[in-house]
Amino acid sequence: MTIKTVKEAINDALVQSFEEDKNVILMGEDIAGGKGREQYQGTQDAWGGPFGVTQGLYTKFGGERVRDTTIAEAGFFGAAIGAAMTGLRPIVELMYVDFAGVCFDQMMNQAAKVRYMFGGKQKVPMVVRTVVGAGFRAGSEHSQTLYSLYTHIPGLKVVAPYDAYDAKGLLLSSIKDDDPVIFMEHKRLYMTSCEVPDDLKPIPLGKGRIRREGSDVTIIAIQRMNLFAEEAANELEKINISCEIVDPRTYSPLDEELIFQSVKKTGKVIVVDESNPKCSLASEITSLISEKCFSDLKAAVIKITAPHTPVPFSPPMEDFYIPSTKKIIDAVKKLKDV
């Protein structure tokens, strides 16, 4: 057993995938960084992306497989699709998910649809690694989560790991998967760590995880919200309220069974999502529960989400924007009394 940060776990999964399959390649902006100055010793691999996640890959695997691109997302996302259809397994980095707009067509209309639209003859085994999340004081254009933007599109798979264990296991399977996968990494989780076995097997996409067993209330937490759910559960335990925390981990496909089992057990549900509320994962999960578990519910599902605003910059406003431990505790108390 080794303790790894999310950042290290992702790097490990990339290295392992590169070693296992020579068709795996990586493209993105400054994923090596400084490569242009090969005459200067030690500068070739200076960046590894803005969070240093891919550092070392260029040195290990070379510029043919680890490609620094220009700021041309539509170009290299499109290229990943063609490369994937013809035999490579490209991983592309969308530096922040907020830049989705400049290359959304490639994912929405090509990557997602070629298999279906062209009669099921092709597949597009590519992975988009991207950085999501507020709480970094990074303002409206570098802080969104946009989970539901991709989840909405048939043909795309969507993965959002919370801890290092899941990050490694889920990235390994995302790269092996034959469909296009959007792999979302939360910037506030990169430096969090947990035990990750060196020989961790790929974790199947579409399998959620019970992070904490409990009997009174179910908290369904999306990515970083697991942190607040855990904090809330710890507090609530002190006053004898038992929370069950469900981390779906992947959003398309979604482990509906796991969610429903927990709902049946507690009958009281809170969904916590850092995204904007309209047409969000929170609203999707809530609607599924009301459709499939109506008779098990003892109260209406409570959604805790960001407000319907862009992410504000200033700390008091951004902290207000992000769901909090306190909001979860209050909601659980409200449900407990039902």
Next chain:
Amino acid sequence: MIEKEKINWIYKKIFTIRFFEERIKKIAKEKTVPGYLHTCIGSEAICVGVMAALNQDDWISSTYRNHGHAIAKGCELNEITSEIYGRKTGICKGRGGSMHISDFSKGMLGSFGIVAAGPAVVLGAALQEKINKSNKTCVSFFGDGAIHNGAFHEAAGLAKLWNIPMIFVCENNGYAEATATDWHLNTKELSDITKAYDMLSYIGDGNNVFEVYDITKKSINEAKQKNTPIFLEFKNYRFSGQYEGDTQLYQPQEEIDKAKQNDPIKLAKENSSKYGLNKNDLEKIINEAKEEVDKAFDFADTQPWPQPEDALEEVYVNYPVEIKT
């Protein structure tokens, strides 16, 4: 000949921007302000030289690296600083932060964090000027990295096709994040990319504020006279990292040392007597600039924070939609 008043203005602004960005570097090190900070040390001459050729109500767009543009365009120093500190009295009420400093009332259409988002927006403003037969100048600032993005090319193509006299200002500061400009160029000169659009382009020394001013002023006249967009490439050097905290490992020391010989502030100082400023004049301007910057940071530090619920305001003009009777 440039009038004395303009020379003084140019000197005042160029020093203000440098002092401002040096303070930003300092507070970034002390970690006393939240968020990403992109400084424009090395770009001062471009910010000031271009803006010296504009009126206050002319339109510009900027990027996340906007402090210099905002200062030169006449945004209030106190409000800029307060915004960076995340305070309620900031230029965007604390909602934007350093990456989005912008004041519409000073002719700023916006400071966009998405690379190459600006040119098309400026194209639209310039189209409006054309349709309304108004004559405001429209300038989009962007970096050498942005010229690889489709959004830039689409704006450039339309601007030429529609005979829009806007000015594309490309700050070629040698780097897009950690990538050296020349490593990713397919053409000999960056501005050669405009050949595809048969667009006029000029290259200038981005370290020399008077050269920048001169080229910009002539280009604005030419663009309006010929009804055509013009692309300006100003070469300079990005002394700071991509953002504050960047290790800059990819920027070799010998390269930085060489660039320092052409530091825009150094050149401005060396040229000052040529432009009729004696030692005392220069010192006075420098002191004033320093003082104003210090005051702005003192001001920002004492400003109130926004209320958490302020986050909910001004998402729309009208929401939920009111039915007009």
